[in-house]
Amino acid sequence: MPLTKQEWLGLEKKAHELRKATLDTTFWAGSGHIGGGMSVLDMLVILYYKYMKIKKDEPLWEDRDRLILSKGHAGIAYAPLLVDLGFNDADQLKTFNHTSSKMGMHLDSNKVVGVDASTGSLGHGLSIAVGTALAAKIKGKGYKTFAILGDGECDEGSNWEAAMTAAHYKADNMISFVDRNRCMIDGKTEEVMALEPLADKWKAFGFIVKEVDGHNFKELAEAIDFAYENKGAPVMIIANTVKGEGIDFMEGNYLWHYGAIDEAKYEDAKKSLDRHYQKRVARVE
Amino acid sequence: MAGLTYTAVDSTALATTELFGKALVDAAKAHDDVVALTADLAKSTKMVEFKDAFPDRFFNVGIAEQNLFGVAAGMAKAGLTPYISSFSQFACLRAGDQLHSDICYQKANVKIIATHSGTSFGQAGSTHHAIADFAVTRGLPNLTVICPADGVETYNAVLAAYGIKGPVYIRINRGFDMVLNKTSDYGFEIGKAVTVHEGSDITVIATGSCVYQALQAAQFLDNTDGIKVRVLNMHTIKPIDREAVIKAIGDTRRIITAEDHNIIGGLGSAVADVIAENGQACAFKKLGIPDMFMAVGLHEDLMAGIGIDSNGIIAAVREVMGKDFEADENWDDEV
Numbered sequence: 001m002p003l004t005k006q007e008w009l010g011l012e013k014k015a016h017e018l019r020k021a022t023l024d025t026t027f028w029a030g031s032g033h034i035g036g037g038m039s040v041l042d043m044l045v046i047l048y049y050k051y052m053k054i055k056k057d058e059p060l061w062e063d064r065d066r067l068i069l070s071k072g073h074a075g076i077a078y079a080p081l082l083v084d085l086g087f088n089d090a091d092q093l094k095t096f097n098h099t100s101s102k103m104g105m106h107l108d109s110n111k112v113v114g115v116d117a118s119t120g121s122l123g124h125g126l127s128i129a130v131g132t133a134l135a136a137k138i139k140g141k142g143y144k145t146f147a148i149l150g151d152g153e154c155d156e157g158s159n160w161e162a163a164m165t166a167a168h169y170k171a172d173n174m175i176s177f178v179d180r181n182r183c184m185i186d187g188k189t190e191e192v193m194a195l196e197p198l199a200d201k202w203k204a205f206g207f208i209v210k211e212v213d214g215h216n217f218k219e220l221a222e223a224i225d226f227a228y229e230n231k232g233a234p235v236m237i238i239a240n241t242v243k244g245e246g247i248d249f250m251e252g253n254y255l256w257h258y259g260a261i262d263e264a265k266y267e268d269a270k271k272s273l274d275r276h277y278q279k280r281v282a283r284v285e
Numbered sequence: 286m287a288g289l290t291y292t293a294v295d296s297t298a299l300a301t302t303e304l305f306g307k308a309l310v311d312a313a314k315a316h317d318d319v320v321a322l323t324a325d326l327a328k329s330t331k332m333v334e335f336k337d338a339f340p341d342r343f344f345n346v347g348i349a350e351q352n353l354f355g356v357a358a359g360m361a362k363a364g365l366t367p368y369i370s371s372f373s374q375f376a377c378l379r380a381g382d383q384l385h386s387d388i389c390y391q392k393a394n395v396k397i398i399a400t401h402s403g404t405s406f407g408q409a410g411s412t413h414h415a416i417a418d419f420a421v422t423r424g425l426p427n428l429t430v431i432c433p434a435d436g437v438e439t440y441n442a443v444l445a446a447y448g449i450k451g452p453v454y455i456r457i458n459r460g461f462d463m464v465l466n467k468t469s470d471y472g473f474e475i476g477k478a479v480t481v482h483e484g485s486d487i488t489v490i491a492t493g494s495c496v497y498q499a500l501q502a503a504q505f506l507d508n509t510d511g512i513k514v515r516v517l518n519m520h521t522i523k524p525i526d527r528e529a530v531i532k533a534i535g536d537t538r539r540i541i542t543a544e545d546h547n548i549i550g551g552l553g554s555a556v557a558d559v560i561a562e563n564g565q566a567c568a569f570k571k572l573g574i575p576d577m578f579m580a581v582g583l584h585e586d587l588m589a590g591i592g593i594d595s596n597g598i599i600a601a602v603r604e605v606m607g608k609d610f611e612a613d614e615n616w617d618d619e620v
Contacts, residue, residue: 062364066363068359108390109362109391110391110392116362117358117359117362117387117391118386118390118391119386120386121382121385121386123351124355124382124383124386124387126355127351127352127354127355127356127358127359127383127387128355128356128358128359128362128387129359130352130355130356130359131355131356131357131358131359131360131361131362131363132359132360132362132363133359134344134356134359134360135359135360135362135363135364135365136363138320138341138342138360138365139363139364139365141363145359157351158349158351158352158355158383161346161347161349161351161352162352162355162356164346164347164349164352165344165346165347165349165352165356168347169344
């Protein structure tokens, strides 16, 4: 399913709207994991608005494609998307992180409609994704499972346990991503705990690896199309991204893993997102 | 399971884990959503029979317990009913975060068969003694915790767990258990203690391998001391059978608990909660592992060493019966 120019423009528009909604949600919450939310957002957008088979009026449809957001702290970017799909009430975003809200920073699959797994403790999502992928094979279902990991999260050993299982059982119905924004709480990934050569690690664990610009929908689409055609092994798409993508004073700065937004920052960020959108649209082919 | 009754003859020929293995096969024959997973312990936990019968529904994830629990959670979320096995120590602590977040928090319909529990793998030493799993699992919402007393009860628990839509932790021993139940047809019900010996002087509430020991002690004390000991098989640790405990307080006013687990956080603590909240005076003593790492040794030797065998329970009953509660002016011994 190659990406047409019209589709690409549509995805850029959707991503821009959801970036603004993520910023709004962070502002209403007072603070949030906005840096990693902005870096992962384009992956979420292309999956939900181009590829994933879901039914808006039947969120628990048995044959739906699944998405396991292993970097559960990006809930602040995921929640606006799940609202946009019509799964949840828009007013809930205004209560994000507030006492007794259905939406906390790590989304609860029993409370937020459309969330396939409650994540938050890092290094859990890939195992859960392997489970849903193998279940599809046992039950003869054709659905896909998508997993999105943070790069810092790859420090967790449990990911590599899951990786071995995915390869051993040939989970080729599972398509995984690493949001490679190169930042974690305490600093740059390569300074805190070096991950490179990350692609070689996944290859050594039996994955077919594609590396793309995680903010380029054409490259993402090509990698996902490749993964759909692939048979016999799981695919890992390493998406090179920018922490805080779209908000200039956050971009690439690990200190924006989690941050607070006041009114002045909120206004600056909105203007930055508009400029970012113009730049992104200008490169659409 | 309709049509299947295991008897003492079967159980004496089979280790407890083997009866788990047979129950798992029977559950899978009855329900095609049952799948089984283990972490390189198919032989030790007796999943081999299942593997042979249902090779397409069996998964061995290698020595990777965290992943075992996560994969099972994913399968449960996709509508399957996974039974997963590992040693108790690894099930509650190595995979503890996955047990908490992937299974209990999400109410994933996973049945955890935690084998080699307590000190039943005594010779393996403290790395393989599960002395804190009741404490861990009691603290996890949505989780039902069962500790069968013998192989036949294990068979019942494994099948009954299927009927609960949510996670269940079943803690069983390595090797052979003394036979408590001569047949599986004795009315096992999750959450309901079984009175295995009636008595009016004192109640011993026991779980797992201590139930048989308590029964031996009760029979001995009846003959030698004339002490009438009620023995409750508290096979479900959570939710605890509060009614049975409160009835024991009222009827006997003296309670001893016995478990192959640290005395902190296990059956004794659960019973103590009920006694304290009930508000009626009750003499109480907890038998278990006295908050220490245990020696290496045979299970029966270790149980004897900390007084959770029949001799230890007899001594504890005599001690509690010998206390002069009349000296306490607040003690009302009228029952």
